[in-house]
Amino acid sequence: MIEFEKAEKAAEYIKSRVSLRPEIGLILGSGLGFLANNVENASVLEYSEIPNFPTSTVEGHEGKMVIGRLFGKNVLALKGRFHVYEGYPPSDVAFPIYVMKLLGVERLVITNSSGGINTDFKPGDVVLIRDVINFAFRNPLIGKNDERFGVRFPDMSQVFDKNWMEALKNKLKEQGKEIKEGVYIWTLGPSYETPAEIKAFAKLGADMVGMSTVPEVIACAHVGIKVLGLSCITNMAAGILDEPLKHEDVIRVANMVKDKFARIVREALEVV
Numbered sequence: 001m002i003e004f005e006k007a008e009k010a011a012e013y014i015k016s017r018v019s020l021r022p023e024i025g026l027i028l029g030s031g032l033g034f035l036a037n038n039v040e041n042a043s044v045l046e047y048s049e050i051p052n053f054p055t056s057t058v059e060g061h062e063g064k065m066v067i068g069r070l071f072g073k074n075v076l077a078l079k080g081r082f083h084v085y086e087g088y089p090p091s092d093v094a095f096p097i098y099v100m101k102l103l104g105v106e107r108l109v110i111t112n113s114s115g116g117i118n119t120d121f122k123p124g125d126v127v128l129i130r131d132v133i134n135f136a137f138r139n140p141l142i143g144k145n146d147e148r149f150g151v152r153f154p155d156m157s158q159v160f161d162k163n164w165m166e167a168l169k170n171k172l173k174e175q176g177k178e179i180k181e182g183v184y185i186w187t188l189g190p191s192y193e194t195p196a197e198i199k200a201f202a203k204l205g206a207d208m209v210g211m212s213t214v215p216e217v218i219a220c221a222h223v224g225i226k227v228l229g230l231s232c233i234t235n236m237a238a239g240i241l242d243e244p245l246k247h248e249d250v251i252r253v254a255n256m257v258k259d260k261f262a263r264i265v266r267e268a269l270e271v272v
Contacts, residue, residue, distance in 0.1 A: 001091055001141075001142065001143025001144050001145075001146075002091050002094065002095065002098050002140065002146065002149060002219075003146075004098075004146045004148050004149065006051075006052040006095075007052070007095065007098040007099050007102055008102060009051045009052060010050050010051050010052050010053055010095075010099045011099050011102035011103050013050055013051050014045065014050065014065070014067075014099070014103060015103070017043065017045060018043040018045070018067045020041070020043070020067055020068060020069075020074055021074060021103065021104050022067055022074050022075055022076035022100070022103055022104065022105050023073060023074045023075075023104065023105065023106060023107070024073050024074070024075050024076075024105065024106075024107045024108070024109065024269060024272070025075070025076045025077075025078070025097075025100045025105040025107070025108040025109070025225070026070075026075055026076070026077040026078065026108070026109045026110075026111070026265070027078045027081050027096070027108065027109075027110045027111060027216060028077060028078060028079055028080070028081075028111055029081060029111045029112035029113050029212060029213075029232070029254075032111050032113065032232065032254055032261060033064075033079035033080060034255075034258055034262075035070075035077065035261070035262055035265060036064070036066040036077040036079045038070060038262065039066045039067075039068040039069065039070045039075065039077060040068055040069040040070070041068045041069055042066050042067065042068035043066070043067045043068060044064055044065070044066050045064065045065040045067075046063065046064060046065075047063040047064065047065065047080075048063070050065065050099075052095070053095070053096070053099075054082045054088055054092045054093075054095060056080035056081070056082060063079070063080045064078075064079040064080070065077070065078055065079075066078075066079060070269065071265075071266045071269045071270060072269070072270065073269045073272075075269075076100060076103065076105060078096060081093070081096075081212055081216070082095075082096075083189065083190075083211055083212055084136065084138055084188060084189075084211075084215070085188060085189040085190040085211060089140075090138045090139060090140035090142070090215045091140045091141075091142075091143070093140065093215040093216065094140035094215045094216055094218065094219035096216075097216050097219035097220055097223060097225065098149060098219065098223060100225065101149070101223040101224075101225060105225060106225060106226065107161075107164070107225065107226045107227075107228070107272060108216075108220055108225050108226070108227050108228070109227075109228050109229075109230065109265060109268055109269070110129075110213055110216055110217065110220075110227055110228070110229050110230070111229070111230045111231070111232065111261075111265075112184070112210050112212050112213045112229075112230075112231050112232070113210065113231070113232045113233075113234040113250050113253075113254050114127075114184060114208040114209055114210035114231045114232070114233060114234070115192070115193070115198075115208060115209045115210065115233070115234070115235050115236065115237035115238070116207070116208055116233040116235070116236045116237060116240070117185075117198055117201055117202050117206050117207055117208055117209055117237045117240070118182055118202075118207035118208065119236075119240065120180070121180065121182070121207065121208065121233045121236075122233065122236075123233055123234055123235055123236065123253050124232075124233065124253060124256060124257050124260075125180055125232075125233040126179065126230055126231070126232055126233075126257065126260055126261055126264050127179070127180045127181065127182045127207070127208060127230070127231045127232075127233060128165060128168070128169070128179050128180065128181045128182075128228075128229065128230060128231075129160060129181075129182065129183075129184045129213075129229030129230065129231050130160065130165075130181045130182060130183055131159075131160065131183045131184075132159070132183065132184050132185070132186060132213065132214050132217055132229075133183060133184070133185040133186065133201075133204060133205070133206055134186055134214050134218075135185050135186055135187050135201070135204075136186050136187055136188040136214065138188070138215065139215075139218060140215045140218055140219050140222075141154070141218060141219075141222060149222055149223050150221075150222040150223050150224065151222075154218075154221040154222045155221065156218070156221050159217050159218075159220060159221045159227055160217075160227050160228065160229055161226040161227060161228060164226060164228050164268070164271070164272060165228065167271035167272070168228065168264075168267055168268050168271055171267050171270070171271050172264075172267060179264065182206075182207030182208050182231070183205055183206050183207050183208075184206070184207070184208050184209070184210060184213060184214075184229070184231055185201050185204065185206035185208070185209050185210075186209075186210065186211065186212070186213060186214035187209060187210070187211060188211065189211035190211065192238055193209055193237060193238050194238055194239075195238045195239025196239075197238070198237045198238050198239050198240065199239070201237075208231050208233060208237075209237050210231070213229065213231075217229070228268055230261070230264060230265070230268070232253070232254055232257055232261060233253075234249065234250040234251075234252075234253040234254055235249050235250060235253065
């Protein structure tokens with residue numbers, strides 16, 4: 001359950017520190033926080049100084065909020081997110097979404113690093129998230145609902161904004177480039193999945209797997225924020241290549257695709 005007053009207190013603190021009002025949010029996953037370094041006229045807040053805000057504990061998640069101008073838009077970028085496997089309840093993981101909404105954010109580019117299940121993917125691909133599967137069976141909306149945020153039973157059939165996705169695909173196609181699409185499945189972690197689990201997930205229709213994103217996406221559906229999801233394939237999932245999985249490889253591959261990833265995010269912001 002998200003407490004309105006706690007989110008409001010965090011939002012009011014941010015407003016007191018930053019004059020610019022963001023219109024688009026960005027959540028930058030493992031190894032992808034570099035994009036926030038491109039924000040112009042940036043105001044930087046440590047998560048630890050924002051009232052009621054969780055703090056990041058995972059390598060590749062710096063724990064900073066950056067507000068400023070990026071590719072011609074007023075943005076709020078989160079360098080690092082929170083995960084249920086860190087011990088946070090899903091409501092805490094989703095807390096930044098509610099703060100963003102109170103700050104006036106209406107759109108969100110949400111990113112992650114994931115393991116590729118679809119064998120048409122390869123490490124280094126940036127994939128458009130078409131839909132999600134909540135295989136962690138956790139939900140940030142459990143508990144009393146506050147109608148000031150949204151309805152008790154939010155619709156999840158169009159969480160990812162189709163018009164935004166089509167506009168991005170068309171913009172890339174004009175440049176002779178294409179972007180792959182897929183379904184992202186959320187597992188609890190922090191252990192990586194077994195080969196048997198990956199085979200099962202493929203049969204469920206999943207194209208990539210990771211340990212984040214879905215709580216925030218559910219929260220966006222709750223408060224009415226439009227979402228565009230981008231997943232960086234940093235490794236093939238367990239059993240596909242018969243190689244051990246290591247977090248260092250996730251960070252390494254994310255660093256390798258910086259230019260491609262930044263270009264796609266730029267196009268995503270420019271088409272809205």
